[in-house]
Amino acid sequence: MTVFKLERERHSSVRFSSNLFFVKNRNLYNYDLSTKEQSLLSAVNTNAQQVLLNQPKSIYYNHWNQSSHTLILNFDGENSCFIIYDFNKDLNRINCSLEKRGDNTLGAVFLSKDKVCVLDMNREVAVCNLDGSNIKKVSLNKKGLTKIEQLYPAPLGKILVHADDCIFMYDLAARKVIDEMTLPEASVVKQIHWSSSMGHFVVITSKQIYMMTKQFELLYSLKEASKIKSGCFDENDTFIYSTATHLKYMFASKCQTSGTFKSIEQPLYVGFFMKNQVYTFTRSGALEVVEVNNTDYLFKMALQKKNLLEVKEILSKGTLCGHSIVNYLKE
Numbered sequence: 001m002t003v004f005k006l007e008r009e010r011h012s013s014v015r016f017s018s019n020l021f022f023v024k025n026r027n028l029y030n031y032d033l034s035t036k037e038q039s040l041l042s043a044v045n046t047n048a049q050q051v052l053l054n055q056p057k058s059i060y061y062n063h064w065n066q067s068s069h070t071l072i073l074n075f076d077g078e079n080s081c082f083i084i085y086d087f088n089k090d091l092n093r094i095n096c097s098l099e100k101r102g103d104n105t106l107g108a109v110f111l112s113k114d115k116v117c118v119l120d121m122n123r124e125v126a127v128c129n130l131d132g133s134n135i136k137k138v139s140l141n142k143k144g145l146t147k148i149e150q151l152y153p154a155p156l157g158k159i160l161v162h163a164d165d166c167i168f169m170y171d172l173a174a175r176k177v178i179d180e181m182t183l184p185e186a187s188v189v190k191q192i193h194w195s196s197s198m199g200h201f202v203v204i205t206s207k208q209i210y211m212m213t214k215q216f217e218l219l220y221s222l223k224e225a226s227k228i229k230s231g232c233f234d235e236n237d238t239f240i241y242s243t244a245t246h247l248k249y250m251f252a253s254k255c256q257t258s259g260t261f262k263s264i265e266q267p268l269y270v271g272f273f274m275k276n277q278v279y280t281f282t283r284s285g286a287l288e289v290v291e292v293n294n295t296d297y298l299f300k301m302a303l304q305k306k307n308l309l310e311v312k313e314i315l316s317k318g319t320l321c322g323h324s325i326v327n328y329l330k331e
Contacts, residue, residue: 010229010230010269011024011055011282011285013269013272014060014071015033016061018032018033019069020032020033020271021041022271022285023059023073023285024286027041028071028085030091033272039091040094041085041087041091041096042085042099045099045101046081055075056073057076058074058191059072059073059074060072060110062110064113064156068087069086069088069091070086070098071086072109073085074105074108076106079104080121081101081103082107083099083100084099084100084116085098098131100130105118105120106119106120106123106150106151107119109153109154111127111172112157115129118151119150119151123147124137125148125151141176144164145163145164148162149163150189155214157171160201165182165185165187166183167183168180168181169216179215181210181216187205187208188205189203189204189205190204191204193233195233195252196235197237199213200219200237200252202231202233204228204231205228206227207224207227207228209221209222209228213252219254220252226243226245227243227244229243230270232270232273234273236301239251240270240273241270242280245263245264246263246264247262247264247278247280248260261278261292261297266282266283268280268282268290276294277292278290295314295320298310299314
């Protein structure tokens with residue numbers, strides 16, 4: 001028996017400040033993390049194109065645009081495309097000033113405040129304005145480059161490119177490769193996430209996570225027993241992520257520290273983490289806040305920061321597992 005997957009299981013989201021943006025049932029929403037209120041921003045119109053549940057593969061936020069909220073939604077399927085939305089800064093008075101669609105594309109990312117970099121179905125790269133005007137084809141100057149798989153966000157004026165079993169950062173103005181990393185042969189990159197400071201990023205394959213600095217220094221490589229579903233960075237540059245069976249964390253440091261918050265019965269997709277709460281999405285797209293015991297996480301973080309007062313305070317509460325403390329200190 002052949003089983004066809006008609007719906008995308010992973011629900012993409014992106015956070016900026018106290019706003020968590022996501023798509024559910026063909027609608028784009030914002031969840032305000034401070035007021036705990038959810039608001040409808042716009043219906044998502046894919047013009048009946050065959051995309052998985054009209055659910056985007058990725059959502060990107062334009063951090064360089066300080067005057068409004070600008071988002072890219074990337075869809076895949078038989079007729080893959082992207083949609084750009086631009087909303088006024090005050091989301092209490094919702095006004096969409098731009099809704100621009102690009103057809104027959106594999107991916108699009110923000111390059112600057114008013115520029116977008118696009119990968120088309122021919123796997124050619126182009127740069128254009130947010131409204132799609134002033135399109136310019138770009139030939140990437142890299143020796144031996146044959147097939148570009150996907151584009152991902154990077155610091156201002158740059159893009160991350162997955163191609164030919166490697167990932168490299170490319171400066172479009174200087175027309176040169178800045179840094180690159182080689183992946184194991186036939187690796188399929190599922191996601192790439194940046195910290196809010198753009199100082200670190202993670203590369204996620206099916207069961208492997210690579211923690212990198214923006215200079216492409218590998219800090220930590222971790223292989224999971226089950227599939228990695230999703231994740232996000234918190235305010236401490238720690239990557240919080242989910243597998244099919246657990247909620248976990250990974251520090252952005254050479255200490256190669258990681259840990260588990262809790263086991264889960266059904267896959268959850270991480271959108272945001274704060275204190276002891278993980279904001280997740282279920283397979284149906286429902287927002288679910290999961291409370292976790294973050295004592296182990298706080299203890300390891302305090303040790304790395306050499307905050308001995310906090311270490312002493314945590315130990316005095318007696319809530320840590322003795323074996324966990326001993327094993328970590330040995331490491």
